[in-house]
Amino acid sequence: MLDLPKQAPAAAVAVLVPEVPKLAPPPKLNVRSYPVRDTLQRSLPMPILEALDRALLGRLDVYAHVVDSSVVHAFAEDDRLSALVIDTPRTRLTAFLLSDAKGQTRWFDADGKRADTGAFLGRPLELSRITSPYGTRLHPITGDVRSHRGVDYGAATGTPIYAVADGTVATKATDAASGNYLKLGHAGRQSLYLHLDAFGPGIEQNAAVKQGQVIGFVGTTGMSTGPHLHFEMRMGPVSLDPLQTLPVPLEVLTSAERSVFLPRVQRIMQAAPPISRP
Numbered sequence: 473m474l475d476l477p478k479q480a481p482a483a484a485v486a487v488l489v490p491e492v493p494k495l496a497p498p499p500k501l502n503v504r505s506y507p508v509r510d511t512l513q514r515s516l517p518m519p520i521l522e523a524l525d526r527a528l529l530g531r532l533d534v535y536a537h538v539v540d541s542s543v544v545h546a547f548a549e550d551d552r553l554s555a556l557v558i559d560t561p562r563t564r565l566t567a568f569l570l571s572d573a574k575g576q577t578r579w580f581d582a583d584g585k586r587a588d589t590g591a592f593l594g595r596p597l598e599l600s601r602i603t604s605p606y607g608t609r610l611h612p613i614t615g616d617v618r619s620h621r622g623v624d625y626g627a628a629t630g631t632p633i634y635a636v637a638d639g640t641v642a643t644k645a646t647d648a649a650s651g652n653y654l655k656l657g658h659a660g661r662q663s664l665y666l667h668l669d670a671f672g673p674g675i676e677q678n679a680a681v682k683q684g685q686v687i688g689f690v691g692t693t694g695m696s697t698g699p700h701l702h703f704e705m706r707m708g709p710v711s712l713d714p715l716q717t718l719p720v721p722l723e724v725l726t727s728a729e730r731s732v733f734l735p736r737v738q739r740i741m742q743a744a745p746p747i748s749r750p
């Protein structure tokens with residue numbers, strides 16, 4: 473039998489002719505500005521609110537930061553929402569939508585850092601309002617002035633609660649004050665979820681949890697005046713303000729992606745109205 477030589481692998485053909493850059497017209501850019509008065513729900517159309525909520529989830533809780541007297545500038549490229557510039561009373565936030573060939577979408581800030589997800593999510597449940605922030609307050613049941621070591625989110629009984637980061641179930645328990653509660657451990661930090669109506673499927677002591685996994689449902693068990701989630705972040709014995717916890721971006725654009733992304737950011741930012749503060 474003839475020993476036929478194996479076919480050499482097809483060599484990559486180098487393109488020697490420099491490609492003439494195709495000068496596609498830039499997309500048609502539109503901006504609409506929405507002043508925030510009273511609540512986000514009353515100030516923004518639902519698609520913008522949902523995009524805003526998702527776009528910054530890896531950074532912060534929009535309900536805590538995009539408050540009265542903020543302005544949300546929504547940009548559309550070729551009539552599709554593609555960027556958000558938010559002037560809050562304290563800072564200017566940005567989020568730019570990137571879609572890949574598979575139709576997957578991701579949001580990045582103007583520096584090319586991923587904004588819609590991070591090591592910690594900005595909030596453990598969807599579209600909810602903060603009913604009591606972190607800090608000193610009058611306790612609604614005892615009437616004492618005491619420090620509130622977490623944030624309360626008002627939401628209907630049964631609303632799913634998500635793990636804010638990958639971790640393990642450090643405590644799954646029930647007591648008179650906290651009702652059904654969970655403490656998750658995340659490499660040096662802990663997140664706590666109190667007054668749950670029920671625990672999520674598969675939530676057991678020492679179980680591993682993934683960021684975004686449903687770990688329980690909002691309820692009013694323990695010392696509680698109505699359905700809400702009391703959420704805490706701790707670093708060992710030190711309690712942290714969950715709304716001020718520094719974000720840890722997980723993904724940064726590659727330099728090749730940035731070379732396309734940054735001119736687009738520049739074009740949009742040039743169209744953004746100047747920061748106006750009352």
Ligand SMILES: [Zn+2]
Pocket residue numbers: 604620622623624701702703
């Ligand atoms: Zn609370």
